[in-house]
Amino acid sequence: MTFSLSVSRIKQRQIAKLIADGKRLDGRGLTDYREIKVEKGVIERAEGSARVYLGRTQVLVGVKIGIGEPFSDRPNEGVLTVNSELVPLASPEFEAGPPGEESIELARVVDRGIRESGAIDLEKLCIIPGKKVFIVFVDIYVLNHDGNLIDASAMAALAALLNTKLFNYEVVDGEVKIKPGFTKLPIRNYPIAITSAEIGGKLVVDPWLEEEEVMNSRITLIFEKDGRICAIQKGGGGTLTKDQIIEAAHIFQKKAEELRKLVVES
Amino acid sequence: MNQELPERLIDESMRRVDGRKPDELRPIKIEVGVLSNADGSAYIEQGRNKILAAVYGPKEVHPRHLSLPDRALLRCRYHMAPFSVEERKSPAPSRREIELSKVIREALEPAIFLERYPRTAIDIFIEILQADGGTRCAGITVASLALADAGIPMRDLVVACAAGKVDGTIVLDLNDVEDKLGEADLPVAVMPSLNAVTLLQMDGLLTLEEFEQAINLAIDGCKRIYKLQKEALKAKYLAIKEEVEE
Incomplete structure (x- = not known):
């Protein structure tokens, strides 16, 4: 059992014992998500935004659009950058300061899902090849941490991108001029992250904070719209077996389908 | 400066850009105990990767x-x-390096009896001197040898290898070009004797069937490298034994 300052030994044992019997402290089944609520367009100043409630976990994602230079190896593509802030108001464990490894991992996993699934049609974000492209800044803002930040952030990021508008422009003498009106950000895939915690040899989907404190390890699979895996990340200092992983992949694939509907149709 | 990029990554006779078959590892050379100041150290060359680890x-x-x-x-x-890659890399830790440091630590952690040394620290340093794809995997392989060389009790050695998808084929141990141009990369670390996966990441696109095929191939590659790991450890300590006996 992992050492934890915030969950007492007695509660840790209780959580593990229940899971061994296929039950959970909050009454959920092992593959049930907490209640999910998605609100799009919550920050008017941002070009796109969404807030996701996953039980008591709350994540806000804001998308800002800028104009800048493309990467030299991809002159015809817009640029995607994903950043995350574990804001101190979200948890007594979070501190102000430069991003730590947890925050960087969170942003990079969400980034991988969006990038590898080809969710944004980056070629349509090219304004002047090699010179000017749209830059999509996705900022993940964790507001209340009650576990499973990856899934909540990935959903919020997708919802915010679906809600993002690009300003109209024209190119006059090599300069970009902004015109009135907007078009939608070209989205062509919908990546959904599914995370489980491994506790006492069993995988529980959508762990809440106290389950994360007890877990040995964590596994996230991100699925694109056709059911292919587009990113994986194992976390935590425990182990998993190959059979556990393969079984999880099949269960998660179906879960992703359910969640995708919820995010896209919200 | 720019490398010439091949048009195809696998030719008609199923040979890869460096002449390997799909399930073939790159040549590997491992040496244990290469730095005198560290409590444990090891060096690996895997293809053109050159990596040092110290504990x-x-x-x-x-x-x-x-x-x-x-x-x-x-x-x-x-x-x-900074000189390990084509274009100079700033020596300041990048976000990628911070993430990799975390997942590598988590990949090695399950192998170590940390509870035997309360209130102490164990530091692992992995320096990529030359990179050619698959550095996190080779880094794990070599770091676990450095831990063993430091005499830290372990449940098993940790060994890592990637599989992936290149030109529609599932291949083992991707090099830099295959990683960049391929369709998917799946690094896996295991403790072979315990049947335990300690690191798993993926980017790219794989169906569930392809994923299953790739993870099996990666674990098979790990088992082959595991043998080389043990040989390298033995090589150092048998040499010491011979010296003592003389």
């Missing part, structure tokens, strides 16, 4: 408030030398 500890924790009451604090730094 310091168990030792006193600085700063002290980081020490843990019930086990050793495990720290890991994965770092790329």
